[in-house]
Amino acid sequence: MQPTHSIETALPMLDTVAFVFGACVGSFLNVVVWRLPRHESLLSPPSHCPHCNHRLRPWENVPILAWIFLRARCSSCRNRISVRYPLVEALVAIIFFLLWRRTLTEALPLYSLFPAFFLAGTVIAAGIIDLEHRIIPDRLLAPALLAAIVFSLLWPTASLAAPPRHPAGWLGLAGIGNQPLADWIPPYFLQSAVAVKNVLLGAVGAGVFMLAIRKVGRLLWGRTAKRAPTGSGEVLGLGDVKLLIVVGAFVGPDAIVAVIFIASLLGTLAGAAMLAFSRMRRGWSLPYAPYIAAATILWLLAETQLFALIQRFFIYI
């Protein structure tokens, strides 16, 4: 078969494109996680050393490789450059490569890679900023929410909640729904309507559910008590709720249920592990966004397998 053959010969090149693109996005995310919480512009000034303001030459901006060639030091003032920069670049590169490979092996629509890349980049940035500053800036979340809406309106078949991805619409929420409508609504508008429905259900569902959990946390721990797991007197920060609203807008109502479940599971396991190694101090705060990020990316990479696993889990309990 000719098309299969041609994709096989082009595969190493396409793999490289996905990896290099991921590394470049990772490089941009390094700028985002440094500047957004400091209320700096993303566009100006151009990349520079935070110690001596040395403006990076084009080759010093090359993801991963520049850090290695510079031997982790600024070429001007010799101050150390954190290993976090190449690590974030490599992480995003690997995730983008895996997302591309999954799209290929599961024969998902190629253009659904765009919302998948966008969502993966957003949750990684949110996770790192939360880890460092215990906030998730609205300047990150608002454009992402807007992107989810624009993607679904203009490009409904690229939606991460759309059929081929979820042919059965496994909770029955993300599917077409009212079949007879399909007979007299033009296909594009029907797809748009379904995509917008999924954005709304995913976002509103996540928001209502997480605000309810926040409320329960307040009832259990009290509003000002410092005993809640996050140390802020809340079981869940408002930023975490907003982040899950954004993820829900991208993945739709079916998947957001699973993402919340996986994130809680990962958070509980990590919390239990820290307790076991007695690293948890009083007032120690546990950021939740990294777990939301991990759960979202896991879901993007292996939703078919994860859903089968969750299904089995609920059959046993």
Ligand SMILES: [Zn+2]
């Ligand atoms: Zn420097």
